[in-house]
Structure formats: C-alpha cells, structure tokens
Amino acid sequence: MNAAILPGATAGDKDFLLAVEALTVSFDGFKAVSDVSFYVDPDEIRVIIGPNGAGKTTVLDLICGRTRATSGSIKYKGTELTKLSESAIVQAGVGRKFQTPSIYDDLTVFENLEISFPRGRSVLGALMFKRDAAVRDRIDEIAEMIFLKDQLDKRAEFLSHGQKQWLEIGMLLIQDPELLMLDEPVAGMSVAERKKTAELLHQIIKGRSVLVIEHDMKFVEDIAHRVTVLHQGKVLSEGSMERVKNDPKVIEVYLGH
Ligand SMILES: Nc1ncnc2c1ncn2[C@@H]1O[C@H](COP(=O)(O)OP(=O)(O)O)[C@@H](O)[C@H]1O
Ligand SMILES: [Mg+2]
Known part of the structure; x- marks a missing residue:
C-alpha cells in the first residue's frame, strides 16, 4: 500500500x-x-x-x-x-450501492442477478436473453459469495433485510x-x-x-x-x-x- x-x-x-x-x-x-x-x-x-x-x-x-x-x-x-x-x-x-436497497421484490434472487448482468441492462432485455452457461456460472459464483446460493429461486421480497443488502451487493458485483x-x-x-x-x-x-x-x-x-x-x-x-x-x-x- x-x-x-x-x-x-x-x-x-x-x-x-x-x-x-x-x-x-x-x-x-x-x-x-x-x-x-x-x-x-x-x-x-x-x-x-x-x-x-x-x-x-x-x-x-x-x-x-x-x-x-x-x-x-x-x-x-x-x-x-x-x-x-x-x-x-x-x-x-464504478458501482454504487445506496442506503435503501433497489432490488426487484417480485423477481427471484436469480433473476435479480441476471438482470444486473452487463449484457441485459433492461428488465425485458435481460429476461429474454438466453441463459447461457457463462451467465449461470457467474450467477452461481456471485450467489455463493453473497451467501444466497440456496435461495436462488426465492422471490426477493421474502429475503431478510440483511439478505436483501447482500443481494444488492451481488447485483453490483456481477458488473465487476x-x-x-x-x-x-x-x-x-x-x-x-x-x-x-x-x-x-x-x-x-x-x-x-x-x-x-x-x-x-x-x-x-x-x-x-x-x-x-x-x-x-x-x-x-x-x-x-x-x-x-x-x-x-x-x-x-x-x-x-
Ligand atoms: N442536494 C442537496 N441540497 C442541499 N443540501 C444538501 C444536499 N445534499 C446534502 N446536503 C447537505 O449537505 C450536508 C451533508 O450531507 P450528507 O452528505 O448527506 O451527510 P452524511 O452522509 O455525512 O450524513 C448536510 O447538511 C445536508 O443537509
Ligand atoms: Mg449519509
């Protein structure tokens, strides 16, 4: 340093x-x-x-x-x-997380990470693009890091406050x-x-x-x-x-x- x-x-x-x-x-x-x-x-x-x-x-x-x-x-x-x-x-x-989480409550953890993947910036675009292996692997990797690997199919609204914060960090991390x-x-x-x-x-x-x-x-x-x-x-x-x-x-x- x-x-x-x-x-x-x-x-x-x-x-x-x-x-x-x-x-x-x-x-x-x-x-x-x-x-x-x-x-x-x-x-x-x-x-x-x-x-x-x-x-x-x-x-x-x-x-x-x-x-x-x-x-x-x-x-x-x-x-x-x-x-x-x-x-x-x-x-x-440069990625920025605000004080209040800006996740999509009615999407799953997986979908929240998926729409944040650099290829699909809009919700519609992201949901329509093919979930290829590379994207899945990256989502799995991030989900593991943010302690949500077992929650990928859960709708974000059902996460705890802390898990929502981690999800949002994950949504930033996926943009690397x-x-x-x-x-x-x-x-x-x-x-x-x-x-x-x-x-x-x-x-x-x-x-x-x-x-x-x-x-x-x-x-x-x-x-x-x-x-x-x-x-x-x-x-x-x-x-x-x-x-x-x-x-x-x-x-x-x-x-x-
Ligand atoms: N857009 C703005 N217009 C006017 N005053 C603002 C604006 N944003 C912040 N401030 C003022 O600037 C000061 C610093 O605010 P802020 O950066 O939010 O402090 P902190 O995050 O350290 O608590 C505060 O007095 C706040 O009221
Ligand atoms: Mg502040």
Whole structure:
C-alpha cells in the first residue's frame, strides 16, 4: 500500500485507483464538501466515517456523478470523472450501492442477478436473453459469495433485510466494478450478518477497491485498511483505524460521545 500522501501534495495518478483532490460542492452557498482530498489504492478497503451531515454521502454522490462538483477533481484510473455522465461512470467500472436497497421484490434472487448482468441492462432485455452457461456460472459464483446460493429461486421480497443488502451487493458485483461504493451496508443487520458482510468485503477486494461509509465502529475495525474522517465537509483525520481512533480531534467531534 502507498504511504499516506501529505496534505496538499499532488499524487501521481497512476498508482491510485481513485484520486480525489480539492473536491468541493456548494448547495446555495453552503459547502457540504469542502476541499476534500484522499487517495484509494487498488485492492484497498477505505472507510469514510464522521458525524451525521459531515458530507459522506455527498462525496459518494460526487464520485458517481449524481451530484456535480463545484470545483476539484476526481480521477479514477487517471480518468477525470467530474466531466462524465452517471452512466459513463458506471461503464468505467464504478458501482454504487445506496442506503435503501433497489432490488426487484417480485423477481427471484436469480433473476435479480441476471438482470444486473452487463449484457441485459433492461428488465425485458435481460429476461429474454438466453441463459447461457457463462451467465449461470457467474450467477452461481456471485450467489455463493453473497451467501444466497440456496435461495436462488426465492422471490426477493421474502429475503431478510440483511439478505436483501447482500443481494444488492451481488447485483453490483456481477458488473465487476473496480471501485465499489457502499453507503452504510450493515445498517439494520444483526451481529452475525455484520460479521458475514465483513467476510464478504474481504473476499471481493481481489482486483477491486471498496469505499464504504459506516457508523458501526466494530465493523469498521473489521474491514478498514484505512479510515478517512469527515467533519463539516472537510477531512478531519486519516490513517489506520488505530491511529484515527486515538486522534484527539476525532475523539472530540465523533468518537467521544
Ligand atoms: N442536494 C442537496 N441540497 C442541499 N443540501 C444538501 C444536499 N445534499 C446534502 N446536503 C447537505 O449537505 C450536508 C451533508 O450531507 P450528507 O452528505 O448527506 O451527510 P452524511 O452522509 O455525512 O450524513 C448536510 O447538511 C445536508 O443537509
Ligand atoms: Mg449519509
């Protein structure tokens, strides 16, 4: 893993999967994200923590193109994302999971994974294309990873909350993104489900990086290679979980209460 970049330094883009530099967005003059820089390595799990309203979700919105930056840059494998459309960013290999699952309740687990396969972006197109062996194999492989191998024929509406979250992660994985972004993936999950989700993340980072927003500190300790702490739209601290949790500034604004 690369050594931490000094504040204000400019990274050589090549070494990083994602280089966010001086990223700023104002909503009617209010800076929700203000001069944020951070760098994510290949195969890294980075967690963003911080109090409510710190700007965490907005950072993901900016990376996936849902919100346009006021200034700053977001380079993904050296490509500037701030100029690309949301769909071009997905095509480039960036997958994003929102806080509420967006699975199709009346389709089975298998069908949900199938419609997410890159070949069939529309529901109709996907249901009509031939289920060839390669697609089936990939769905089986993903289903195994997300602990739903025995539930392939179950309608998604009958899954538990945690299983729905895993299914949605699976729907992103089947598109094989190199950067996967997850907003509070274990919210509402049981302790056992949280542990399995941590396992899942460690499994899927071979060949990709994961950017996760999370509040559950036990979960963060289980998964994070490095942690970036946001506060009032700015980076307050960054480093290993060990370093960040002992940082007096972090204790004061976030971990202390
Ligand atoms: N589209 C928007 N328009 C105006 N204000 C917004 C918008 N999106 C987010 N905000 C504001 O920006 C701040 C950061 O929000 P958010 O990124 O959702 O925080 P977090 O995810 O860290 O809780 C909040 O004060 C929120 O109200
Ligand atoms: Mg949020």
